[in-house]
Amino acid sequence: MKFCSITSGSSGNCQYIETENARILVDAGLSGKAIETNLKEIGVDPHSLDAIFVTHEHSDHIKGVGILARRYHLDVFANGNTWLAMENTVKQIETSKQNCFVNGEAFFYKDLAIYPMSIFHDCVEGTGFVVENQEKRISLLTDTGWVNSKMLEKMSGSDLYYLESNHDLQMLQNGPYPRRLKDRIASNRGHLSNDHAAEILGQLLSRKGEHVVLAHLSGENNMPIIASRTAREYLEKRKFHEGIDFILEVAKPKMNSNVIEI
Ligand SMILES: [Zn+2]
Numbered sequence: 001m002k003f004c005s006i007t008s009g010s011s012g013n014c015q016y017i018e019t020e021n022a023r024i025l026v027d028a029g030l031s032g033k034a035i036e037t038n039l040k041e042i043g044v045d046p047h048s049l050d051a052i053f054v055t056h057e058h059s060d061h062i063k064g065v066g067i068l069a070r071r072y073h074l075d076v077f078a079n080g081n082t083w084l085a086m087e088n089t090v091k092q093i094e095t096s097k098q099n100c101f102v103n104g105e106a107f108f109y110k111d112l113a114i115y116p117m118s119i120f121h122d123c124v125e126g127t128g129f130v131v132e133n134q135e136k137r138i139s140l141l142t143d144t145g146w147v148n149s150k151m152l153e154k155m156s157g158s159d160l161y162y163l164e165s166n167h168d169l170q171m172l173q174n175g176p177y178p179r180r181l182k183d184r185i186a187s188n189r190g191h192l193s194n195d196h197a198a199e200i201l202g203q204l205l206s207r208k209g210e211h212v213v214l215a216h217l218s219g220e221n222n223m224p225i226i227a228s229r230t231a232r233e234y235l236e237k238r239k240f241h242e243g244i245d246f247i248l249e250v251a252k253p254k255m256n257s258n259v260i261e262i
Pocket residue numbers: 009010013058060061143216
């Protein structure tokens with residue numbers, strides 16, 4: 001399986017997953033053009049894409065969904081409430097290309113089994129995805145203020161965790177955002193903090209060299225070096241050693257051509 005976080009953060013989110021039989025995007029929160037350019041950069045012809053899986057209707061996740069779906073005749077997957085909420089942005093998509101899943105119910109697409117899990121976020125019905133084929137499993141979880149035991153159970157055993165590490169709590173509290181927005185971000189329907197992400201990883205990792213990609217970092221209230229240090233220090237204290245038990249990266253907010261092969 002191949003994974004590339006094309007872009008991550010409040011200015012746009014788009015992740016690419018490739019297996020033998022499937023080439024999918026999880027979200028397409030940049031312009032169609034920008035996503036096309038970056039796919040070409042990693043050697044992927046956009047014509048070879050199969051589908052886009054949508055996590056939720058916020059514009060940093062769906063900006064390019066309609067354009068790409070129409071241009072390349074892609075299947076688009078979202079749950080029913082998200083379809084309704086994103087209708088105005090995504091606009092017309094062929095009925096035969098509109099696919100609806102139910103959160104909490106696994107489904108199959110080509111050589112993939114996909115488990116959509118409900119997230120805790122200020123959208124109509126957001127989703128995190130566990131995507132697996134015969135050999136490998138990837139968990140993608142961002143835009144959630146809370147992670148419950150069911151989510152942990154579904155994600156455990158993954159070869160790659162693409163996990164939100166949105167903000168440093170101190171930077172958020174001392175930063176420029178108005179109080180209401182700070183409270184929203186830190187709430188259990190907002191975003192995961194660095195500390196929270198580290199804790200989650202402590203529960204998920206199993207000392208078999210899993211990849212960790214810290215994702216959806218805030219440009220205002222976080223820095224890659226702080227996010228990775230928080231996770232590393234927390235995990236090292238619990239005897240998880242970087243480079244042996246886990247491989248740590250931070251997803252870049254700008255276009256990124258780093259492909260991880262698992
Ligand atoms: Zn987002």
